Structure formats: C-alpha cells, structure tokens
Amino acid sequence: MTTIPTAERAERGPLSTDELAARIARDIPPGSYVNLGIGQPTRIAEHLAADAGIVLHTENGMLGMGPAAQGDAVDPDLTNAGKVPVTELPGAAYFHHADSFAMMRGGHLDVCVLGAFQVSQHGDLANWHTGDPDAVPAVGGAMDLAVGARRVLVMMKLFARDGAPKLVPACTYPLTGAGCVSLVYTDHGVFEPGPDGVRVRETYGITVAELRERVSVDLLD
Amino acid sequence: MSATAVAATTDEAVAGVEDGSTVLVGGFGLAGMPFDLIDALIRQGAGDLTVVSNNAGNGDVGLAALLQAGRVRKVICSFPRQSDSYVFDALYRAGRVELEVVPQGTLAERMRAAGAGIGAFYCPVGVGTPLAEGKETRRIDGRVHVLEYPIKGDVALISAHRADTLGNLVYRRTARNFGPVMATAAGTVIAQVTEIVPAGEIDPETVITPGIYVDRLVRAEARRFTVQGAR
Numbered sequence: 001m002t003t004i005p006t007a008e009r010a011e012r013g014p015l016s017t018d019e020l021a022a023r024i025a026r027d028i029p030p031g032s033y034v035n036l037g038i039g040q041p042t043r044i045a046e047h048l049a050a051d052a053g054i055v056l057h058t059e060n061g062m063l064g065m066g067p068a069a070q071g072d073a074v075d076p077d078l079t080n081a082g083k084v085p086v087t088e089l090p091g092a093a094y095f096h097h098a099d100s101f102a103m104m105r106g107g108h109l110d111v112c113v114l115g116a117f118q119v120s121q122h123g124d125l126a127n128w129h130t131g132d133p134d135a136v137p138a139v140g141g142a143m144d145l146a147v148g149a150r151r152v153l154v155m156m157k158l159f160a161r162d163g164a165p166k167l168v169p170a171c172t173y174p175l176t177g178a179g180c181v182s183l184v185y186t187d188h189g190v191f192e193p194g195p196d197g198v199r200v201r202e203t204y205g206i207t208v209a210e211l212r213e214r215v216s217v218d219l220l221d
Numbered sequence: 222m223s224a225t226a227v228a229a230t231t232d233e234a235v236a237g238v239e240d241g242s243t244v245l246v247g248g249f250g251l252a253g254m255p256f257d258l259i260d261a262l263i264r265q266g267a268g269d270l271t272v273v274s275n276n277a278g279n280g281d282v283g284l285a286a287l288l289q290a291g292r293v294r295k296v297i298c299s300f301p302r303q304s305d306s307y308v309f310d311a312l313y314r315a316g317r318v319e320l321e322v323v324p325q326g327t328l329a330e331r332m333r334a335a336g337a338g339i340g341a342f343y344c345p346v347g348v349g350t351p352l353a354e355g356k357e358t359r360r361i362d363g364r365v366h367v368l369e370y371p372i373k374g375d376v377a378l379i380s381a382h383r384a385d386t387l388g389n390l391v392y393r394r395t396a397r398n399f400g401p402v403m404a405t406a407a408g409t410v411i412a413q414v415t416e417i418v419p420a421g422e423i424d425p426e427t428v429i430t431p432g433i434y435v436d437r438l439v440r441a442e443a444r445r446f447t448v449q450g451a452r
Contacts, residue, residue: 059325060249060395076252076447077396083250083279083303083448094394096401096429097249097275098333101326105346129351136310137322138302139352144326147346178349 007202014158014187014205022047024113024155024185032110033057033103035145038082041113041155055091057109059141061100064092081141101141104148112149114142116156116184118171121217123181123193125154126173139176146177158186158215165215167191167198196220225388225435227417231261234411234439238267238376245332245372245403246274246284247379250303250448253396254283255380255413257441262378268292273332273372275325275399277301277309279448285309293318297372299325304450324352327369329402335371336405336434344369374407381430384414385423388432397429404434413441 015023017040025047028034035057036042045067048054056065059081066087069075074085103109118126125146128139146152159165167184184191189203189211197218200208212219228234235258238244244262248254263286270293277296278285285308287293296318301309312318323331324346334342343366347353357368379400382393390412392400404410412430417440 058395060252060398062395074447075394076445077394079250079252079395079448079451083252083451085447088394094392094397096397097325097329097399098402101329104326105344124349134314136302136306136313137320138300139322139324140300141325143324143346143350143352147348148326175350 004201006200006208008207009202009204010207010210012205017043020155020185020187023190024153027153028054028111030054033063033108035059035104035109035112035149037112037114037142037145038080038140039115041115042080042082044113044155057103058086059100061095061097062088062092064089101144101148104141104144107148107150109149111151111153112145113153113155114145116154116166117173118166118168119154119156119181119184119193120168120171121193121198122195123179124171125152125176125181126171127176129174131174142176146180151182152177152180154181154184156184156186158188167215167217169217223436225386225432226437227386228437228439231257231413231439231441232264234258234413234437235261235265235378238262238265240267241269242267242375243271243273243373245374245377245407246272247377247398247400247403248283249275249395249398250451251279251283251446253380253392253398253400255378256283256444256446258378258411258413258439259283259287263287263290263292269294271295271297273297273328273374275299275328276303277306279303280305280446281308282446288312288318295319295321297321297323297328299323299328303448305448322352328372329399331369331372332399332402332406335373336402339371341368341370343367372406374403375409377403377407377410379403379410379412381412381414383416383418383423384412384435384438385418385420385432387420388412388435388438389423389428390414390430390435391423391427392429401430404430409436410434411437411439413439415443416440
C-alpha cells in the first residue's frame with residue numbers, strides 16, 4: 001500500500017466554512033449522485049462546477065435539486081431535506097419516500113456529506129443525539145445515509161466550542177453508524193479513519209505535531 | 222377495497238375514526254401535510270391516537286394543531302425536533318406524549334411492508350446504534366441486519382394534487398413524499414386533493430397512487446405554508 005504524504009499547511013489559518021465547502025466539492029467526482037446533509041453540507045452545492053454533471057438527491061423525494069428558491073419562485077410543495085424551499089433543474093425527477101431510501105440502501109447513491117458531533121478513529125459516526133435527557137432525539141435520514149451511501153464524507157469543525165476534539169478514539173455520543181465514514185473534512189485538516197487509526201491527509205493552520213498534542217486518536221505516521 | 226367515495230366535506234371524509242386509532246399522516250414538514258383533514262379530525266374528536274408521520278408538527282398548523290388539541294398519545298416519526306416544533310417539544314418534555322424515533326427510510330419501508338403484505342424484513346440501518354437495541358439481528362452476505370416489522374395504520378390521512386372520481390392520485394413535486402406509501406398501508410385511506418376530475422381525465426401513465434388504495438376523497442384548497450426558521 002502506498003502512503004500519500006501529509007500536506008501540512010500550518011502557515012495559513014484554519015479553513016473558513018466556505019473554504020471547507022469548496023475543499024469537499026473538489027473531491028466529489030464528476031457525474032456523481034450526491035446527497036448533502038442538512039445544515040453546513042448544503043453549502044457545498046455552491047461550489048460544485050456547473051459542468052461536472054453532479055446530480056443532487058434530496059431524501060424527501062427528488063433528484064436534480066437546484067439552489068434555494070427566492071421570492072416568487074418559492075413553492076411550498078418543493079423543499080429540501082431541511083424544509084427550505086428549493087428549485088428544480090432540467091432533468092429533475094420526483095419519487096416517493098420508499099423509493100428515495102431504496103436509492104440509499106441499494107447502493108445507488110455515490111456520495112453523501114454529513115455533519116457530525118463526533119467521528120471515531122475507526123470511522124464510527126455520531127451525529128443525531130447528544131444523549132442529553134432533555135434533548136428531543138431526532139434521527140431523520142442520517143442512519144440510512146450512513147449505511148447506504150457508497151462513500152460517507154463528514155464535514156465538521158475539528159474542535160467543539162469548548163475546545164474538545166470531535167475526532168475521538170471512540171464516540172461517547174450514541175452512534176449513527178458504525179465504521180461508515182470514509183473521510184473527515186474539518187477546518188484544521190482532512191482525515192482518513194481506518195482499522196489501524198487515522199491517516200492525516202492535509203492540515204490547515206496546525207502542524208501534525210500540534211495535532212498529536214490536541215487530539216487523542218492514533219495518528220498514523 | 223371497495224370503490225372510492227367522494228365526500229362532500231372534510232367532516233364527512235373523516236367520519237368514524239375511533240379513539241385509540243393508529244393514524245398515518247402524510248407530509249414532510251408542511252409539504253404534503255393534509256391540513257384540512259387534520260382540522261376535520263380535530264372537530265371529529267377522536268383521541269388517544271398513535272400518529273405515524275415523518276415529523277411531529279410545525280408551527281401551530283396541521284399535525285401540530287392535533288397535538289396541541291391533546292388527541293395524540295404517541296408519535297412514531299423520524300425527526301420531531303425542528304426550528305418550529307415547539308408544540309411537540311413542550312408536550313414531550315412535560316411527559317404528555319410518547320415518542321418512538323425510527324430512521325426515516327426504515328419508517329417508509331415498514332409502511333411499505335404493511336401495504337405489500339410482507340411479514341417483516343431485515344435492514345442494515347441502525348446496526349450498532351440505540352435504535353436497534355433489543356431487535357433480532359442476522360448476518361446476511363457478511364453484513365449485520367436488524368429485523369423490522371411493518372407499521373399498519375387504521376387510517377391514513379394524505380394530501381395529493383389531483384384525483385379522478387375513481388381515486389387515482391397525482392402528486393406535486395416533493396409534496397409526494399410519504400403519500401404513495403401511506404396510501405397502501407392503512408385500513409381506511411382518506412385523501413384531500415385540490416381538484417377532482419372525471420375518470421379518464423388523468424393520463425393512466427401518470428397515475429402515482431391507483432384508486433384501489435383510496436377509500437375516501439375530498440376536495441380542499443391548497444395551502445401555502447412554509448416551515449419557519451428552516452435552514
């Protein structure tokens with residue numbers, strides 16, 4: 001197995017949300033069928049090349065989803081998974097919920113990008129419930145996507161607001177899926193979880209040595 | 222099923238729903254929500270209901286209004302917590318409504334199974350998570366699956382775009398969502414539509430829900446509600 005050397009970019013700051021969205025967009029192959037999770041991942045759509053032939057799937061029954069609808073174009077019958085009014089692109093298709101999720105589980109969806117509370121070094125994903133007894137648990141389509149999409153990419157900040165790393169040896173929050181994450185894109189770097197630990201592909205605003213100080217996962221050399 | 226009946230009013234359409242019923246409610250957020258049938262069900266008075274729907278109400282309308290009226294004992298859904306789900310959130314925190322969270326695709330497939338006469342099915346979603354705890358598992362083709370049982374409704378309330386007098390339904394854009402699945406999965410299926418045309422006026426090639434599934438139809442104006450605070 002060949003090892004790709006880590007691209008360390010400590011001299012620049014961490015990626016902004018827009019830069020991170022653009023970074024992920026660059027890794028989505030032309031012609032892919034893609035589901036962007038609610039919240040920050042929806043911003044990746046703004047960075048997909050118009051001529052790349054990438055088709056967006058939304059879990060509530062549509063392929064060929066276009067940008068958010070503005071003004072008179074708002075149609076209450078046409079929303080994305082976050083219930084935001086959206087538009088349809090030429091060649092769009094509508095289908096019911098059982099079909100929409102058959103597309104996921106059946107392995108027809110090439111890529112999904114999800115937010116996360118935590119990702120473990122083995123690629124376990126926690127993104128639906130903090131376990132707080134006062135929180136109202138809500139899973140939506142996250143478990144179906146985590147299991148079904150051929151590649152599951154995570155878009156998140158590397159550190160929570162309190163400074164705690166979100167890339168962890170083992171998730172302390174309830175899991176969404178086990179061993180399902182292919183790559184983790186964060187403001188401080190791109191990480192590849194695996195059975196032996198995490199390979200650091202790129203860093204932003206931090207060195208690998210500093211990462212070893214701040215995260216407690218096994219970082220592979 | 223017997224022939225589809227066209228009701229003159231929404232009150233007539235929901236007549237006879239009994240206390241303790243399991244009610245499948247279409248819609249994803251407010252798209253496809255059968256607002257008028259729910260308002261009629263509130264007037265009709267059935268309570269102690271188990272509601273199966275993707276969400277647990279938005280704002281003060283539709284499913285949120287049914288919850289606010291105190292008619293719902295339990296909600297089975299995938300995503301109760303939203304920007305404007307304050308009615309459900311308050312009832313849940315006060316311990317006045319039960320909640321069963323089901324992954325969205327599993328929710329759809331459990332209803333599909335009920336409508337298709339499937340006794341149960343193995344599904345890989347949720348393995349290793351709290352939502353699979355206590356469920357039977359089986360390794361199939363190297364992958365662990367959990368056994369999921371059908372969800373059958375006593376009643377389904379759905380919204381479609383157009384119908385003909387035989388109950389054939391056409392939907393509009395993403396308001397289709399759970400409608401076609403729920404239409405197969407309940408003892409009495411009640412659909413509100415914005416237009417009812419004579420049989421023969423809908424191109425048979427475009428029918429999404431065939432009339433065999435639909436028991437009662439009623440015409441109601443389209444609403445234009447959108448979810449507040451969605452992002």
